[in-house]
Amino acid sequence: VRGSSMSAEVPEAASAEEQKEMEDKVTSPEKAEEAKLKARYPHLGQKPGGSDFLRKRLQKGQKYFDSGDYNMAKAKMKNKQLPTAAPDKTEVTGDHIPTPQDLPQRKPSLVASKLAG
Amino acid sequence: MAGPGGGGCPAGGHDLQWCFSQVKGAVDEDVAEADIISTVEFSYSGDLLATGDKGGRVVIFQREQENKSRPHARGEYNVYSTFQSHEPEFDYLKSLEIEEKINKIRWLPQQNAAHFLLSTNGRFCFKLRGQDKTIKLWKISERDKRAEGYNLKDEDGRLRDPFRITALRVPILKPMDLMVEASPRRIFANAHTYHINSISVNSDHETYLSADDLRINLWHLEITDRSFNIVDIKPVNMEELTEVITAAEFHPLQCNVFVYSSSKGTIRLCDMRSSALCDRHSKFFEEPEDPSSRSFFSEIISSISDVKFSHSGRYMMTRDYLSVKVWDLNMESRPVETHQVHEYLRSKLCSLYENDCIFDKFECCWSGSDSAIMTGSYNNFFRMFDRNTRRDVTLEASRENSKPRACLKPRKVCAGGKRRKDEMSVDSLDFNKKILHTAWHPAENVIAVAATNNLYIFQDKVN
Numbered sequence: 001v002r003g004s005s006m007s008a009e010v011p012e013a014a015s016a017e018e019q020k021e022m023e024d025k026v027t028s029p030e031k032a033e034e035a036k037l038k039a040r041y042p043h044l045g046q047k048p049g050g051s052d053f054l055r056k057r058l059q060k061g062q063k064y065f066d067s068g069d070y071n072m073a074k075a076k077m078k079n080k081q082l083p084t085a086a087p088d089k090t091e092v093t094g095d096h097i098p099t100p101q102d103l104p105q106r107k108p109s110l111v112a113s114k115l116a117g
Numbered sequence: 118m119a120g121p122g123g124g125g126c127p128a129g130g131h132d133l134q135w136c137f138s139q140v141k142g143a144v145d146e147d148v149a150e151a152d153i154i155s156t157v158e159f160s161y162s163g164d165l166l167a168t169g170d171k172g173g174r175v176v177i178f179q180r181e182q183e184n185k186s187r188p189h190a191r192g193e194y195n196v197y198s199t200f201q202s203h204e205p206e207f208d209y210l211k212s213l214e215i216e217e218k219i220n221k222i223r224w225l226p227q228q229n230a231a232h233f234l235l236s237t238n239g240r241f242c243f244k245l246r247g248q249d250k251t252i253k254l255w256k257i258s259e260r261d262k263r264a265e266g267y268n269l270k271d272e273d274g275r276l277r278d279p280f281r282i283t284a285l286r287v288p289i290l291k292p293m294d295l296m297v298e299a300s301p302r303r304i305f306a307n308a309h310t311y312h313i314n315s316i317s318v319n320s321d322h323e324t325y326l327s328a329d330d331l332r333i334n335l336w337h338l339e340i341t342d343r344s345f346n347i348v349d350i351k352p353v354n355m356e357e358l359t360e361v362i363t364a365a366e367f368h369p370l371q372c373n374v375f376v377y378s379s380s381k382g383t384i385r386l387c388d389m390r391s392s393a394l395c396d397r398h399s400k401f402f403e404e405p406e407d408p409s410s411r412s413f414f415s416e417i418i419s420s421i422s423d424v425k426f427s428h429s430g431r432y433m434m435t436r437d438y439l440s441v442k443v444w445d446l447n448m449e450s451r452p453v454e455t456h457q458v459h460e461y462l463r464s465k466l467c468s469l470y471e472n473d474c475i476f477d478k479f480e481c482c483w484s485g486s487d488s489a490i491m492t493g494s495y496n497n498f499f500r501m502f503d504r505n506t507r508r509d510v511t512l513e514a515s516r517e518n519s520k521p522r523a524c525l526k527p528r529k530v531c532a533g534g535k536r537r538k539d540e541m542s543v544d545s546l547d548f549n550k551k552i553l554h555t556a557w558h559p560a561e562n563v564i565a566v567a568a569t570n571n572l573y574i575f576q577d578k579v580n
Binding site: 029031032036037112113114116 | 152154174464465466570
């Protein structure tokens with residue numbers, strides 16, 4: 001069965017290449033998972049590697065809050081919606097203005113480890 | 118693996134039986150982020166066991182002397198010392214929260230009565246601040262005597278006027294309750310811009326390396342304000358970045374050799390004698406891949422999360438998302454052993470990518486004699502592979518199996534099809550219960566397994 005199509009045409013017979021691809025999806029669980037992922041995120045890049053991905057990894061966990069930026073952004077965008085980031089999938093930078101709610105909680109006062117209890 | 122000296126081949130080919138020994142930590146339903154254990158490490162002798170957590174705290178356990186009334190039971194580990202190694206900081210200059218999570222603890226070989234360990238948090242500090250706290254050398258020492266009889270102070274503690282002191286009194290050392298003190302002896306000026314993933318003490322006992330995503334630095338334990346950069350893979354143009362360093366370790370015997378692994382599943386072995394900057398490797402280990410089987414996930418799951426030399430120095434082991442591989446240092450073309458940790462997850466990669474589990478960094482470790490290897494999985498399962506018998510077992514760290522000396526029952530996960538009564542289905546695995554950190558006693562069959570905020574200690578069955 002070909003992928004979803006808006007057309008009402010009768011699908012052509014699959015070429016040998018397409019048939020191999022379909023076979024792969026059936027026999028390789030990894031390729032089946034890849035197809036699932038691409039169906040959910042059609043804009044996902046071809047290669048997960050590469051500089052964008054790695055740079056995101058290098059920044060992982062790093063969140064910042066600049067009160068100056070935040071207040072200016074609030075003032076500018078009083079009537080507009082702030083662009084929101086998809087949870088966890090984009091860097092906290094660029095269009096997305098981090099809000100105090102985005103940041104991890106400030107740490108509580110230092111207490112002893114419960115392993116030593 | 119039974120028998121004197123432990124960690125060796127099974128006696129008569131029988132598999133090892135693991136039993137519960139102890140569990141440390143709270144039984145809370147809600148686990149605070151700070152309580153999550155982030156590193157576990159036995160000292161060289163195995164008498165001390167250190168843990169670090171995300172709150173920047175270190176807890177060291179010491180093995181008790183064996184009980185004479187129960188000569189066959191091994192000593193238990195009890196709290197010896199605990200201290201705050203790294204503290205949470207907020208860098209006001211850059212509005213950045215500096216994480217205090219202990220990424221790695223490495224013990225130094227013991228040279229005198231005191232113990233020394235290195236601890237590092239992952240975060241970088243900025244030279245602008247002038248305060249560099251990423252790698253610290255801690256001295257753990259015991260004090261069981263106190264000097265008494267000073268005549269320098271009044272009874273209320275105020276210093277006496279020296280001219281009024283007319284008698285010479287020599288203080289006397291008196292015994293006191295044992296006190297274990299941890300004090301920072303060195304704070305190594307930060308030379309890291311990115312997340313530190315490894316520290317490794319050299320066999321020369323004088324130097325150590327620290328590695329972050331793009332660089333590896335060499336330090337001398339006595340010198341805190343300088344380090345040598347020995348590997349730098351940062352491209353001039355960051356757009357050209359294709360891989361990062363994921364782990365690094367010194368060879369256990371050859372002080373000029375170290376390895377580092379990458380996010381692309383490769384390992385490079387470097388010899389510091391060949392050049393000052395080891396950007397050129399001496400050996401390059403990579404398993405050939407079938408290009409037709411390549412998928413979106415291939416590179417992510419090939420990323421190596423841990424690399425460990427065998428005690429013998431002849432092999433090294435790498436952990437990627439689904440497997441553990443043993444490499445012979447003399448053969449770069451492919452590993453000599455590949456052990457599947459949880460192959461059933463291959464058909465769940467889509468969900469594991471969405472919930473970020475696919476990026477979990479599992480560690481691995483060797484038994485003392487290198488005959489077995491261990492690594493963690495999900496649902497608080499951990500896996501052991503006997504390299505001689507080729508048998509493997511899945512065990513679980515759970516409070517339900519925590520009766521003293523209770524033997525652990527092997528667990529099984531059903532990949533698909535008909536599930537047997539005592540098997541678990543893949544869909545019922547708890548992916549929040551990850552065992553990322555495990556450690557094996559250097560000489561005996563005693564293992565420490567970190568399950569989120571709890572530390573389990575298991576031992577082999579003593580006859």
